Amino acid sequence: SGPGLGVELEVDGEGGAQGRGGGEARGAAQGGGGAQGQGQGRRRRRKKWAASGTEASAPPVLVFEHKNSTGAALGFDVHTETGLVAAGDEDGAVLVYSLLTGEKLREFRPEVEGSGHGWRSRCVRFVEDEGGRLSVLAALGREVVEFAW
Structure with a gap:
């Protein structure tokens, strides 16, 4: 076996x-x-x-062009109702992808004090306001930044 x-x-x-x-x-x-x-x-x-007969890991069904060669734990979140994935990238950007196609839909480059010093999003979350408007919150350095579209 x-x-x-x-x-x-x-x-x-x-x-x-x-x-x-x-x-x-x-x-x-x-x-x-x-x-x-x-x-x-x-x-x-x-x-x-x-x-028996199963591999420990299966080949991926969908691959995102997300980069994390630093080994740091970068944040991500999945919003299942809209089929979106938000992820912090190694260069400090916050990217939004389609969960169905893997296509990059949005790229946010925050203007955060000290962002030129290697700040990366270690926590990324989708949030909805009272009106149902969806946005992404990202912790960058000592700030929490909101991205909406």
Whole structure:
């Protein structure tokens, strides 16, 4: 068997299993080793399941032209209702992309005091005002900058 992705399930003795991700699975589980539940009086068995034949990482479906060769943690946010992604770039810009096509839709270059000294957005968030207008907030240096279109 090749590389696999391990998943740990707790079997509750009634045919149900609880995964670490919080989802519930039903069905029979095979495996050995029993453990007593903490204060519940139920018998629990743990079994490590491996998805055989799967790679640890899959090729990307969509690639954005985002740059981060510095290794610094740059901020990004996804607005699922509009299908937009906002990301801080290594040169201090804040970029907005289409989640569906990967196309760059907007590029914001902030005028921030000290921005010539390598400030990068470590936190980027979409926000909506009371009227539903969408904008992007970015933390650059010691300032929070708002970008709207």
